[in-house]
Amino acid sequence: MAKIxxxxxxxxxSAMAIVEGGDPKILENVEGNRTTPSVVxxxxxxxxxxxxLAKRQAITNPQNTIASVKRLIGRKFKDPEVQKxxxxxxxxxxxxxxxxxxxxxxxxxxxxxxxxxxxxGKLKKDAEEKLGESIEEAVITVPAYFDDSQRQATKNxxxxxxxxVRRIINxxxxxxxxxxxxxxxxxxxxVYDFGGGTFDISVLEVGDNTVEVKATGGDTHLGGDDFxxxxxxxxxxxxxxxxGVDVSKDPLALQRLREAAERAKHELSTSVxxxxxxxxxTSDASGPKHFVMKLTxxxxxxxxxxxxxxxxxxxxxxxxxxxxxxxGLQLSDIDEILMVGGQTRMPMMREAVKELFGKExxxxxxxxxxxxxxxxxxxxxxxGDVKDIxxxxxxxxxxGIETLGGVFTKLIEKNTTIPTSKxxxxxxxxxNQTSVEIHVLQGEREMATDSKTLGRFIxxxxxxxxxxxxxxxxxxxxxxxxxxxxxxADKATGKSQSVRxxxxxxxxxxxxxxxxxxxxxxxxxxxxxxxxxxxRNQGEALVYTAEKALKDAGDxxxxxxxxxxxxxxxxxxxxxxxxxxxxxxxxxxxxxSSLQKVGQILYKKDSGNSEGGEDEKTPKSE
Amino acid sequence: MPKEKDLKEDIEKLKGECEEYLNGWKRAKADLANYKKDxxxxxxxxxxxxxxxxxxxxxxxxDSFDLALQAMEKSGEVEKGVYLIQNxxxxxxxxxxxxxxxxxxxxxxxxxxxxxxxxxxxPDEKEGLIAEEIEKGYVLNGKVxxxxxVKVYKHQEK
Numbered sequence: 001m002a003k004i005x006x007x008x009x010x011x012x013x014s015a016m017a018i019v020e021g022g023d024p025k026i027l028e029n030v031e032g033n034r035t036t037p038s039v040v041x042x043x044x045x046x047x048x049x050x051x052x053l054a055k056r057q058a059i060t061n062p063q064n065t066i067a068s069v070k071r072l073i074g075r076k077f078k079d080p081e082v083q084k085x086x087x088x089x090x091x092x093x094x095x096x097x098x099x100x101x102x103x104x105x106x107x108x109x110x111x112x113x114x115x116x117x118x119x120x121g122k123l124k125k126d127a128e129e130k131l132g133e134s135i136e137e138a139v140i141t142v143p144a145y146f147d148d149s150q151r152q153a154t155k156n157x158x159x160x161x162x163x164x165v166r167r168i169i170n171x172x173x174x175x176x177x178x179x180x181x182x183x184x185x186x187x188x189x190x191v192y193d194f195g196g197g198t199f200d201i202s203v204l205e206v207g208d209n210t211v212e213v214k215a216t217g218g219d220t221h222l223g224g225d226d227f228x229x230x231x232x233x234x235x236x237x238x239x240x241x242x243x244g245v246d247v248s249k250d251p252l253a254l255q256r257l258r259e260a261a262e263r264a265k266h267e268l269s270t271s272v273x274x275x276x277x278x279x280x281x282t283s284d285a286s287g288p289k290h291f292v293m294k295l296t297x298x299x300x301x302x303x304x305x306x307x308x309x310x311x312x313x314x315x316x317x318x319x320x321x322x323x324x325x326x327x328g329l330q331l332s333d334i335d336e337i338l339m340v341g342g343q344t345r346m347p348m349m350r351e352a353v354k355e356l357f358g359k360e361x362x363x364x365x366x367x368x369x370x371x372x373x374x375x376x377x378x379x380x381x382x383x384g385d386v387k388d389i390x391x392x393x394x395x396x397x398x399x400g401i402e403t404l405g406g407v408f409t410k411l412i413e414k415n416t417t418i419p420t421s422k423x424x425x426x427x428x429x430x431x432n433q434t435s436v437e438i439h440v441l442q443g444e445r446e447m448a449t450d451s452k453t454l455g456r457f458i459x460x461x462x463x464x465x466x467x468x469x470x471x472x473x474x475x476x477x478x479x480x481x482x483x484x485x486x487x488x489a490d491k492a493t494g495k496s497q498s499v500r501x502x503x504x505x506x507x508x509x510x511x512x513x514x515x516x517x518x519x520x521x522x523x524x525x526x527x528x529x530x531x532x533x534x535x536r537n538q539g540e541a542l543v544y545t546a547e548k549a550l551k552d553a554g555d556x557x558x559x560x561x562x563x564x565x566x567x568x569x570x571x572x573x574x575x576x577x578x579x580x581x582x583x584x585x586x587x588x589x590x591x592x593s594s595l596q597k598v599g600q601i602l603y604k605k606d607s608g609n610s611e612g613g614e615d616e617k618t619p620k621s622e
Numbered sequence: 623m624p625k626e627k628d629l630k631e632d633i634e635k636l637k638g639e640c641e642e643y644l645n646g647w648k649r650a651k652a653d654l655a656n657y658k659k660d661x662x663x664x665x666x667x668x669x670x671x672x673x674x675x676x677x678x679x680x681x682x683x684x685d686s687f688d689l690a691l692q693a694m695e696k697s698g699e700v701e702k703g704v705y706l707i708q709n710x711x712x713x714x715x716x717x718x719x720x721x722x723x724x725x726x727x728x729x730x731x732x733x734x735x736x737x738x739x740x741x742x743x744x745p746d747e748k749e750g751l752i753a754e755e756i757e758k759g760y761v762l763n764g765k766v767x768x769x770x771x772v773k774v775y776k777h778q779e780k
Binding site: 049054057252256278283287288 | 682685686689690692693696697731733734736737738739740749750756757765766769771773774
């Protein structure tokens with residue numbers, strides 16, 4: 001089934017996403033970027049450029065480079081917004097026969113929707129390339145304040161681009177969808193959307209799968225780009241003060257500074273101080289000059305405080321003004337706040353919003369992508385997720401067996417999709433051990449005693465051999481119905497035993513949650529206990545190896561070395577009886593280093609017979 | 623004794639189920655196979671992306687190196703070793719697939735490789751040609767990593 005593309009058709013940048021395997025995913029364009037500039041141009045050679053390429057040539061060809069067409073789409077030419085934009089546009093616009101707007105690009109006059117269609121067309125083509133399948137339908141977002149005519153024009157743009165527009169949804173609604181708060185009952189939500197060039201506020205009322213826009217507001221000419229500009233101006237001014245050099249006249253210096261200012265802004269969202277370091281920024285009579293300046297978060301906050309204050313005033317106005325100008329609500333009526341747009345990463349902006357409402361705004365989804373993600377979710381809903389014929393279950397808790405020292409060794413981790421199987425080789429803990437007990441456990445704790453016993457059985461008839469030599473393969477198999485089969489087989493004799501456990505999933509949701517919660521609470525205790533057992537097991541294995549080494553080597557070992565090792569064996573034996581993991585560890589290390597002497601001596605005498613130690617987990621002995 | 627009609631119905635029903643389950647099984651196997659392929663691709667991309675990230679950060683240092691050498695050349699002899707260090711760095715990056723763009727005055731401006739950051743007055747015949755390279759551009763394994771920032775000739779409209 002063909003996928004429906006979710007598109008955030010923005011004023012400065014656009015993004016697209018798709019639902020794949022139930023999860024929304026942003027699609028990159030062919031240039032490998034997650035957003036595409038909403039810019040279209042006709043080059044001198046009559047080549048149509050869209051996106052990044054159009055943006056790169058903008059200043060060489062301003063009359064034929066169309067940006068921010070979203071400000072014009074679906075509006076009348078006489079609209080004051082249009083008249084305002086006409087003054088600052090680098091391209092020509094005129095009144096169309098129907099009273100709308102027409103834009104000149106190349107030799108032709110285009111409707112704004114035709115220009116938007118070119119952006120949408122690129123997104124469609126790039127998505128098709130990325131997915132390797134054709135895209136015919138889309139969900140496109142628009143600002144909440146768009147009227148019918150603007151929505152219709154956006155829809156037309158989609159159709160011109162060859163997309164059947166399944167739905168036009170509001171940007172703030174898309175954000176709410178992305179955060180999954182559309183299903184909550186009777187909540188009032190503020191969406192604070194600070195984009196690159198526009199600032200939008202929407203007040204939504206969410207209830208039972210419906211989203212109603214109560215009020216909108218903002219500033220169509222306030223955005224993150226203003227922040228970059230202020231920071232750059234500050235850097236230039238400070239440098240002039242410091243060095244007496246004006247770098248704003250030097251194009252390379254300006255270019256490097258612009259990039260550095262943007263980078264610094266991004267860095268200061270996560271750290272409180274950064275250094276702008278641009279060696280050889282310029283030169284004067286005295287020689288080369290470098291640009292080294294510390295920039296703190298406090299500095300950029302001070303520089304941009306006015307912009308943030310302005311946005312907060314606007315929010316207050318939209319929320320509290322009586323209808324129809326505002327939502328006619330108290331600030332305390334607002335239940336949720338969503339932050340959209342890259343600039344909302346700035347900590348002071350988040351703080352200001354938090355302070356205004358006395359509530360934490362929602363974070364977590366990339367603010368540049370949240371609208372496209374929401375559009376994709378809406379697309380996924382319309383698509384009606386492919387009917388899952390096979391509903392696969394998962395094991396709610398981990399399954400495993402008890403091993404040496406009462407440790408719960410997990411074979412199948414919780415949340416593994418079933419049916420599944422897993423096997424692991426275990427061995428014996430003592431010399432001449434002829435049987436092993438398989439104690440099947442379920443739970444999230446580290447020790448067997450804290451876990452739930454599902455069953456136990458004994459595999460006997462193992463041929464007598466030193467510890468660690470027998471190979472017992474324990475396999476777990478859960479079928480689609482949650483029935484667990486545990487089998488233990490001795491590799492040497494082929495003997496096997498098994499048990500069938502029916503009720504692995506017969507726990508109620510509450511029980512499972514309780515068990516998981518317990519595991520969480522005891523996590524650090526359990527870890528310490530588990531560590532102690534591990535250290536003790538290693539210590540005991542070392543004692544065994546050391547005793548065996550002494551016995552095997554016989555009188556090849558000089559008396560003093562033998563005495564030293566025997567003492568240390570006794571120390572370690574004593575330590576393993578205690579509860580002090582560090583003490584066991586020290587004694588082990590000490591014995592281990594002395595033991596190396598035995599190796600050296602034996603190797604000097606003859607370079608034969610050496611014994612490798614085992615580090616295998618061993619089931620509890622009978 | 624069940625009626626023949628019932629048995630036939632049963633068979634049809636079972637056939638249907640059989641088909642459904644078989645399809646589901648095939649789908650699951652296919653999903654896994656596809657997932658494995660995707661995962662492999664994703665891992666490759668991840669490694670490449672991680673490399674790209676660090677190379678992108680190194681570009682600024684390459685710029686500084688160029689500028690430093692230019693400044694030193696102006697004020698006198700530059701110790702040969704410094705050039706060798708620059709070569710080492712450039713060699714290392716070249717082996718990873720990084721190439722410096724060759725941008726000349728008079729070359730046609732191409733937005734797929736270049737970004738215009740300034741325009742300058744020029745004669746008619748030079749309209750749309752590059753006047754000067756302002757910041758070097760780089761290509762990594764055939765993909766533009768950073769476009770060359772250029773000044774472009776533009777005949778001022780009458």
